[in-house]
Amino acid sequence: MSEQKIPYKIYLEENEMPSAWYNLRADMKNKPAPLMNPGTGKPMTAKELEGVFCSELVKQELDETTPFIEIPQEIRDFYKMYRPSPVVRAYNLEKYLGTPAKIYYKFEGNNTSGSHKLNSAIAQAYYAKKQGLKGVTTETGAGQWGTALSMACAYLGLDCKVYMVKVSYEQKPFRREVMRTYGASVTPSPSMTTEVGKKILAENPNTTGSLGCAISEAVEAAVTHEGYRYVLGSVLNQVLLHQSVIGLETKTALDKYGVKPDIIIGCAGGGSNLGGLIAPFMGEKLRGEADYEIIAVEPASCPSFTRGKFMYDFCDTGMICPLAKMYTLGSGFIPSADHAGGLRFHGMSTILSQLYHDGYMKAISVKQTDVFAAAEQFARIEGTLPAPESAHAIKAAMDEAIKCKETGEAKTILFGLTGTGYFDLVAYQNYNDGVMTNYIPSDEEIANSIAKIPQFN
């Protein structure tokens, strides 16, 4: 099909939507290291994990060999309510940049949770419901995951308890109200409702919270309430599995028009979006069928890939969760309060960590004022107000397109526009008022934080 015929937005037909998730681990020679029990120093068994997670999700968490896992019909029906999401050709951005590059983005923001998080939320809530549970507990940072989970739980009639990172709770009062409208209860974290929360507050009464703290509280709440399990919106293998729907849809859409990306860019916090977007492309790369330049983009204020260490660490600040082998800044690392761009997790998906370690992808970090500048330009040119998280990928994609302008190369760039910024207006206001700052941790600060990681390696 000729170049001219590519529409602004490619939507798949309902019957072209994926019927199975793709399990990237099946094609990895070096599998991601297993979650480790800090008590025993041995890999977590299914039985141990089932105290915290739903049984079916534990199976998915541990499955390293099945390449495709069928999406249950009920989840596929839910997906049909807000998917397929469009692959958009950024004609206006190309024109604005004067670049010969062709820019595409997969837009995951067209649902009330405002992001891709709903793809895994509905799956996790579905398996909890199927197991006969009363409800689930979770943490949320920017609030996208909590909103997504509350939507999924409302749909299925499950109770939903959300621990929200305190700084986000305060900066995003309306996020709480959306979750409440969907029937969830929301507690700012750290809180006095859990033992681990009390302990963290005793040590650091003025903390603005972190994902790591909130995870500790949510896990404690799950194991101390009968009929509850904990669910997590990123980092885990199961989450990347569910999020593969992003990449599968993208690949089908691009294949229809014979488009093959040269560069694939995604923002990276815990890795859920990046892992989902790149999944089928990385699969081809791992199988030696195709090559792609894959770039993870993270905030300079929370640079796990680019400045972290690849080792076993706790996923939570309270050190009550299993250990994961990942690029980490230390589970005690809390990003500076001036950081408004999401992607606040100290670690990274073990799958992505292994792939990065093995050289299958690269990573860069970007400053938040540059991110917001890119976000505002993008909003004015392409219409959509992006989530700050997504704007990390926008910034990198724009930089790659500008490089193409300089070299004259007509590369095809694909990036993930993970969500919308409707609940990030306090951050946009700071940017518009010119008071946004860029705290970047010093080498010493990061070294100190990493030094505190208990030695299980």
Added chain:
Amino acid sequence: MSEQKIPYKIYLEENEMPSAWYNLRADMKNKPAPLMNPGTGKPMTAKELEGVFCSELVKQELDETTPFIEIPQEIRDFYKMYRPSPVVRAYNLEKYLGTPAKIYYKFEGNNTSGSHKLNSAIAQAYYAKKQGLKGVTTETGAGQWGTALSMACAYLGLDCKVYMVKVSYEQKPFRREVMRTYGASVTPSPSMTTEVGKKILAENPNTTGSLGCAISEAVEAAVTHEGYRYVLGSVLNQVLLHQSVIGLETKTALDKYGVKPDIIIGCAGGGSNLGGLIAPFMGEKLRGEADYEIIAVEPASCPSFTRGKFMYDFCDTGMICPLAKMYTLGSGFIPSADHAGGLRFHGMSTILSQLYHDGYMKAISVKQTDVFAAAEQFARIEGTLPAPESAHAIKAAMDEAIKCKETGEAKTILFGLTGTGYFDLVAYQNYNDGVMTNYIPSDEEIANSIAKIPQFN
């Protein structure tokens, strides 16, 4: 095509999108009454209107005979950035209600402005730019129109001055920030920046504002700034013309599946969404080619159709705009401050007023707590958090579907889901907290307000 094959969402292909707007007036036997000059008591001439509006838009405003007006390529390209919008089959809502009715909605919320308003904003901004103007002024109530206009102006490089109804400005601080991100300036109305604003404040210092006040200020700002014109997001004939894209897309989408609605429902404030959604269907009805039951839904606290009078009245509180013959509660009518559901305009589109007067459609009013109850149910079942405005139509559609359950009729119901409620969380919070009230104006209050309308009839 069999019933089973209808997908959850019908998206048109890019080449199926309308290339011309449909001008409903061409098929009306009784044309809407012309705008009247309050000074002369005669219809406004094109020349008079051109002091306030762009020339091309004046032409469209006055054109009663051309059935189809071509959409300029630049506007069609902009439409491609966020259109076509989906026609959604509300399978989950049908199941939840246990109704034999088939429910469809046209969802206009998948763009950053959060509503259908962008369809006319880009058209009006385009003609302003084409005329070589520096910028435009406008008013906004809930903020959807102001956001839409600021997006369109940012895209085209036009200046944008927005007067925002004070109560909305205060309830929706983040709306202002979105508009600022798109480069607009936003002033709470009434303000001290205009003569009419000063006058209104002197008479009623504690007013929470109204669309009527804000219109007066925006018009004054337009005529007192060189190179500016005023643009309006509803009520006008030109706006209904642009919004016909909603109905045209809907009809094409439903025709593809052989679906013919029995009932068409839209919320009605000034009439932009309702007029756009029903346009091609009403055209068939006017030409005797088909019949549809068409229902306008308005808030009980601002019931222009159901309790207003069909007569000439000012479109603005300050009485500086032309007069329109419409169903009106009096240009001095300001909805109670407890009213959070949008649709605050005292009057109504002259086109819709004439059609209602001639018996081509009916109107009902609904209480706001019922509207928010429907909104919350819809959010939990269908996923999308609706704008309170849109929830008026949801409430009426649910009621019609429940009637079908009682009678056993499998009617096909189509309604307009005009936008999302992401910036209405203060209102949702009040509803969730159980403190939302329902002020309904008394007969005496409405009679007094109508009695103050200057007699031009």
